[in-house]
Amino acid sequence: MRVITQHDVKELLSMKACIGIMEEVLADLAAGQAVQSLRSVVPVHGGNLMGLMPAYLKREQKVGAKIITVFPDNHAKGLPSHQGFVSLFDAATGQLEAIVDGRRITAIRTAAVSAAATKRLAREDAATLAIIGTGEQARTHMEAMLLVRPIRRIRIWGPTPAHAEQLRQEAERLYSGEGITVETMPTAEQAVADADIVCTVTAATTPILHGAWLKEGAHVNAVGACRAKDRELDSELVRRAELFVDRMESAVNEAGDYLIPLAEGVIAEGHIRGELGDVLLVRIAGRSSERAVTLFKGLGLACEDLAAAGYILNEAIRRDKGTEIDL
Missing domain, CATH: 3.40.50.720 (NAD(P)-binding Rossmann-like Domain)
Known part of the structure; x- marks a missing residue:
């Protein structure tokens, strides 16, 4: 299992590449090639929350979830409002393949989806x-x-x-x-x-x-x-x-x-x-x-996070980034 940090995500996932990835996964979602559940949210004191976002990408044979906290007032504390990780499993064997920093994925893929929308609208x-x-x-x-x-x-x-x-x-x-x-x-x-x-x-x-x-x-x-x-x-x-x-x-x-x-x-x-x-x-x-x-x-959407994480994992393997650990 490979652990991929925020620094690695920034290096491995360019905005240009992510726009194309988001276009592909959103088209897959509309075509039934990606499956996801509505996010589950746990309220936390002060109007904060933790969310669980699961999905399954059929073509890539990946299943997993993003777990993320949203604390909107964190900016005043010098902290990011969104923090978490994406877990990525092999859908053929159920094997955990990677834990990927979720903060940077969220930052990049959200803007990439907006770019995909902007291209069409x-x-x-x-x-x-x-x-x-x-x-x-x-x-x-x-x-x-x-x-x-x-x-x-x-x-x-x-x-x-x-x-x-x-x-x-x-x-x-x-x-x-x-x-x-x-x-x-x-x-x-x-x-x-x-x-x-x-x-x-x-x-x-x-x-x-x-x-x-x-x-x-x-x-x-x-x-x-x-x-x-x-x-x-x-x-x-x-x-x-x-x-x-x-x-x-x-x-x-x-x-x-x-x-x-x-x-x-x-x-x-x-x-x-x-x-x-x-x-x-x-x-x-x-x-x-x-x-x-x-x-x-x-x-x-969870499918966006998994698609980005899958691309990052492939790049990490190809470029020997991240840290391999045994659980």
Whole structure:
């Protein structure tokens, strides 16, 4: 059994590779080649939680689960909000093959799924990106969006100006040589006012993005809120948007961004256009027009974690990374 650390994951799993892996596994999920159960959540004091996310990948013959804790207030303590690991078993023998750091997988694969959605749903000429949030997901989403659209401007907003400025400086060092301008904005409304793509990657439990702020043709990736009572988006945005999700079962049980406007009567059942996997398989269409506002609501899926972990394990074996141990 191989133990693969966060440092190894960062080295072995590139964002470009992960986007392709996520496209494949989401298409497999829609085609019945991947199986997963709705995540099981244990509430922890202070609004925190631990989640168990199992899945089975038929083509790869891998089965396993991610165990992860979500402590949204950890940023104030200098700690990551998401911590955990992915266990990977051989589905033919039941043998445990690997334990892989889950924090870095989560950071990369979440942004990679948003990139896969952006490839299918955002306008081809999308050039202005707004990042709402300043944590680890803000950084990986920035990287991912630049791989799938011709981004020339990045606008950043977060509730703590110092964190937004730190992110701006990091992004400027990384991307200024590519002719990309990066700036912080004083409000979320100003950040998204002219944005073609908006990524909400916050720990917010009440709306921080409003539909009235978005221009025609914008695309939104909303990945921060992951509980039925929490949301990042106001009801008007959800009503206005053509809504796509990573998994229907997850959305109707866990997505406050969908469930709250549904309970309010602002939208009706059937408002979700479909799953991203069905768009990838061309079973359903993406955006309906250049003027439409599109929304991808991602909750994160176990099959995504297993697919990423399987790729990492293969790379670790090929490049002799990680640590082999006997249990």
